[in-house]
Amino acid sequence: MACIPILTYHNIAHAPVGARLRSLYVAPRRFAWQMGLLARAGYQGLSLRDALPYLRGESSGKVVVITFDDGYRDNVDSALPILQRWGFTATCFVVSAALGAFNRWDAEQLRVEKPMMSLSELEHWRDAGMEIGAHTQNHVHLPALADADAEQEISGSKAELEAQLGQEIMTFCYPYGEMGAREREMVARSGFAAAVTTRRGRAQSDADLFALPRISVGGHHLPHVFPLQLWTGYEDRPRS
Template sequence: MPSSVESPALTRRLTPGPVPWIAMYHSVGDCSDDPYHVTVTPDRLERQLRWLRRRGLRGVSVTELLAARARGEGRDLVALTFDDGYADFLDHALPLLADGGCTATLFVLPGRLGGDNAWDPLGPRKPLLTGDGIRRAAAAGMEIGSHGLTHVDLTQADDRLLKAEIAESRVALEELTGAPVTGFCYPYGTVDRRAMEAVQEAGYAYACAIDPGELTGPYVLPRVYIGQNDTAARLFVKYRLHRLRRRPVEGLR
């Protein structure tokens, strides 16, 4: 007969823990024409990674960070995420991550393999990774997660499109990489309860947003935008404010 008293293990699992530091990047390359401020130069990324090392922090994938937190560890880890799957990740970001002993999570769009950022009405067209490029990133130790199929606002999607963007993108990426895909990232960072529940039902283990508002938990993990203007001083402020402003995340120790 089930006991009415929760086990200590269950109690620990449900106890909210401090919000993890998850940094949000996009493109790494020339940022001279960048109206959306989603690009950092390789030199800036290298300096930002050095800042982490000086503070005794190491960049890892979201899955590695969450696994460490589940063990009650990982206070010296930060998650690095790169949205959209820009092709410049291989040439500019990957070597810097490898040199720094870091890994990251790359959220890609299997419905736009080898395409470009057509969802952005302004600015230059940036090429996206091909299927081979995604496999190369995975072989180098990067976690591959889904950013949906084609980069649409899921809060505006009907039921058919919502399922395609969330569930079918996971199937496509698992077929492409031959490995489980457990992470999802909401395009534009927009999320509501319907989209969150669809991600959970599709079998993902976690999902990243930007500012999920009143929603909380491993399927709406908040992230910190990192851009070209983020010097050491700005990174320090963002790091501190993130812990102060965000609510503890249920399910994380």
């Protein structure tokens, strides 16, 4: 049974002075080193959409899935050229009501307003062969919402992005990684093909496509941690 790492990134940038949760920032030079390491090791970096045949067990090969949460502008400015250098694709999970705005759901907590991609920047990301996934309309805590509100956040984000971009949105990311049986069923019923969590681990080729685990790549990690996350059982053990 194949192990397929699904990487999680947020910002590809240097952390601003005074920002909290600096682990959410991976410096562009570090990201470039990580992508180069994957390529030199014979891996193909894929979006979640492009990796679905591998996750379903229909294809085999050395692949790693690359995902970005929220839709920050630095993803298109800093990450995209590096991905293109190696011929990789990636998925950006976008908060549909925040295009061209900022991270209003956690700006106060993080002490920084981080700019989000505008529609034109998102179109540039798409036109470069990258995938756009949904991340709700407002980056909410889904389990805290009533059924109708949770349904709207999930299906509404898909509908809004499809209307603005003129293409199908196939994949979803649960905000804060929060999901249970109800949220899983809502995502499946909304017409998505797969969804990712923040549960730690490498995905298996027979994994539940609507509760996929991921590997969080932190800017605070020493360089040797990245290979451990990919090629050993380091991420497959429960957190203490």
